[in-house]
Amino acid sequence: MIDNKKISKFAISIVDKLQKNNYEAYLVGGCVRDILCDMSPKDFDIATDATPEQVRKTFKASRIIGKRFKLVHVFSRDELIEVATFRSDSLSGQSQIVKDDQGKILRDNNWGSIEDDCKRRDFTLNALYYCPLNKEIKDFANGLNHIRKKVIVSLGDPQKRFEEDPVRSLRAIRFSSKLDFKIENKIKDAIYDKSYLLSDISNARMFDEFCKIFLNGNGEKNFNKLYTFNLLRYLIAANPDRNDYSKRVMIEAIKNTDDRVKNNQSKTPGFLIAALLWPELLKECASQEGINIRKFFRSMDKVLKRQQIKTAVPRKFYNYIKDIWILQLKLHSRIGNQPYKLIRHPRFRAAFDFMLVRERAANIKNGPGEWWEKFQKKDDALKKNLIDQIKEENEEDSYKKFGFSKELG
Ligand code: ATP
Ligand code: MG
Secondary structure (H helix, E strand, O other): OOHHHHHHHHHHHHHHHHHHOOOOOEOOOHHHHHOOOOOHHHHHHEEEOOOOOHHHOOOOEEEEEEOOOOEEEOOOOOOEEEEOOOEEHHHOOOOOOOOOOOOOEOOOOOOOHHHHHHHOOHHHHEEEEOOOEEEEEEEOOOHHHHHOOOEEOOOOOHHHHHOOOOHHHHHHHHHHHHOEEEHHHHHHHHHHHHHHHHOOOHHHHHHHHHHHHHOOOOHHHHHHHHHHHHHHOOOOOOOOOOOOOHHHHHHHHHHHHHHHOOOOOOHHHHHHHHHHHHHHHHHHHOOOOOHHHHHHHHHHHHHHHHHHHHOOHHHHHHHHHHHHHHHHHHHHHOOOHHHHHHHOOHHHHHHHHHHHHHHHHOOOOOOOHHHHHHHHHHHHHHHHHHHHHHHOOHHHHOOHHHHHHHHHH
């Protein structure tokens, strides 16, 4: 049923070696699921009954990581495989937390059997264990059947499981978009009932999840589902209203990112965050004359700070995001020789792409996006003509023109 050609040879060799050393070892989780769904896995995880120390001893090129949740990274020159020891659910009552005489916790790594390990995974489709040597799939939770039926089913009562870890609600949505699977009703109820707990999840983990949701090619589907479940507010510090400009600009930006993923182009959370927060920035600095430029600059940090509370945006993206925003103003004004300089700005291309996103969202035709499209052509006479055309227009008016007013509503 599974074609081993789709599995990394290195991962198979690790399973083989563990088994030769009399340990149980299987490929598990996302990689098995993805292959069964005719997709290419992006990484390979292994589960085994060998303890991390035993795995470490078995492979020269390996390293134990984590303290509370120990794992082993086994690496080759160009690959890294995560090997995890079967765990049992410490919340299920038979906790075996090891303490010293003073009661200090030495470890709460509760090792268990493969059946225990299965129970603490999130969904049945993620709980399949595959042995590439005898090609057998171990399926303790009816996962194969659920994959055939294209449905996401919780392991255990989802109300309880989502209380344990509310991020599972985001994962259910993510997998349903990625695989085009339905979400069972019990899970839907648990999403409605328990997702308020997402506000307690660390912003670092939420940023990881944000990237998986919006930067893996299924952003638009995820956005629509998150909107329906009213979960966007845990990921984005903005409030898209039904059908208004702010929602459209978000969707256009996400679609743009989805297309880039499909075409194997580079993608960055910076672009997306700049776009998702743009309507908020405009709201902060809206004035009767269009936008108040001083407020615009003052509000950038404020808007970013609000996002930071939800998802930990790495510092290195801050300047990128601000550049994209500031360049929107410059792309509008096009004063003097500025366009010749702007076109060489390292963020020009991203800023221009975002300008097109804004214009699509605001339904602006013949805006500066089109002007810049022409200006990028290798034609000096055309460039000069375009500049002359701008000179004839009233510069003071330029922020109001070309649709800032349409965006401000
Ligand atoms: P992808 O990597 O495509 O996002 P994945 O299923 O591989 O999907 P990982 O986060 O890499 O997801 O996790 C690997 C496996 O670990 C999952 O398939 C699942 O069995 C288990 N797992 C991960 N996160 C959780 C969680 N929050 N609760 C329970 N089990 C989890
Ligand atoms: Mg994975």
